[in-house]
Amino acid sequence: MLSPTIAAVNDLKWDDAGLITAVVQDRLTGQVRMVAWMNREALEATLSSGFATFYSRSRRALWRKGDTSGHVQHWDELRVDCDEDVVLARVHQEGAACHTGERSCFFRQLRGSDRS
Amino acid sequence: MLSPTIAAVNDLKWDDAGLITAVVQDRLTGQVRMVAWMNREALEATLSSGFATFYSRSRRALWRKGDTSGHVQHWDELRVDCDEDVVLARVHQEGAACHTGERSCFFRQLRGSDRS
Numbered sequence: 001m002l003s004p005t006i007a008a009v010n011d012l013k014w015d016d017a018g019l020i021t022a023v024v025q026d027r028l029t030g031q032v033r034m035v036a037w038m039n040r041e042a043l044e045a046t047l048s049s050g051f052a053t054f055y056s057r058s059r060r061a062l063w064r065k066g067d068t069s070g071h072v073q074h075w076d077e078l079r080v081d082c083d084e085d086v087v088l089a090r091v092h093q094e095g096a097a098c099h100t101g102e103r104s105c106f107f108r109q110l111r112g113s114d115r116s
Numbered sequence: 117m118l119s120p121t122i123a124a125v126n127d128l129k130w131d132d133a134g135l136i137t138a139v140v141q142d143r144l145t146g147q148v149r150m151v152a153w154m155n156r157e158a159l160e161a162t163l164s165s166g167f168a169t170f171y172s173r174s175r176r177a178l179w180r181k182g183d184t185s186g187h188v189q190h191w192d193e194l195r196v197d198c199d200e201d202v203v204l205a206r207v208h209q210e211g212a213a214c215h216t217g218e219r220s221c222f223f224r225q226l227r228g229s230d231r232s
Contacts, residue, residue, distance in 0.1 A: 005223070005224050005225075006224060006225055006226075006227050007224040007225070007226055007227065008226075008227045009226065009227065021137055021151060023139055023148055023151060025146075025148055029146070030141075030145070030146025030147070031146070032139055032141055032148065032204055034197065035137060035139060035197060035202040047226075077225065078225065078226040079222040079223075079224060079225055079226060080222065080224050080225075080226050081150065081151060081221040081222050082214050082215065082216055082218070082221045082223070083221070086151040086221075086222075087226065088148055088222045098198050099198065100198055102198070105197040105198045105199070105202075106195040106196065106197050106202075106204045107121070107195075107198070108121050108122060108123040108195060108196050109121075109122055109123070109193065109194065109195055109196075110122075110123055110124075110125065110163075110194040110195060110196050110203065111122050111123065111124045111125065
């Protein structure tokens with residue numbers, strides 16, 4: 001059971017690059033769809049628009065997920081971890097979350113994981 | 117449906133500090149329990165021991181989750197994202213995942229999330 005207590009955007013601990021890790025989870029299936037990064041502007045855009053918006057470290061630009069693919073993420077709930085340096089977005093995902101077309105970016109096992 | 121393809125530890129993209137983000141998910145409930153960081157040594161220890169092991173950025177040391185609390189994480193499956201810079205560990209968690217005693221570190225909502 002998750003506690004109803006609240007954290008504020010001002011409480012968040014941004015890293016040296018001004019970013020926070022964002023885990024995106026399907027709100028219905030619980031599948032972890034992707035992990036990306038947000039700066040404060042991306043998080044504020046996420047909060048105000050209702051759509052998950054990230055900061056692309058490679059392109060150094062805001063990136064609303066699905067802007068080109070149509071695979072937007074409507075968020076239902078945003079949570080913050082105890083260290084206030086990770087956000088968990090529970091979303092409704094339109095289409096695939098991964099640019100490869102997979103539902104989740106975590107479509108591969110790590111070798112060594114089959115210990116049977 | 118997740119693909120059965122495999123990624124190797126050698127494929128992983130470590131950041132400038134030699135770390136990779138690790139998302140820990142309950143293998144039964146799907147709850148995201150915590151997010152932490154691993155260096156290569158922590159990941160190798162995770163793979164070989166069967167217990168989730170992280171790198172503490174504050175203490176600059178390996179840290180087997182639960183070593184002091186008993187709240188160890190037996191991993192069942194390790195997955196890698198498309199960018200090969202995040203690991204998803206699906207685990208059986210003994211007790212609470214969070215040092216606060218909460219089952220998940222994500223026990224707080226982010227303010228602004230109630231848009232009703």
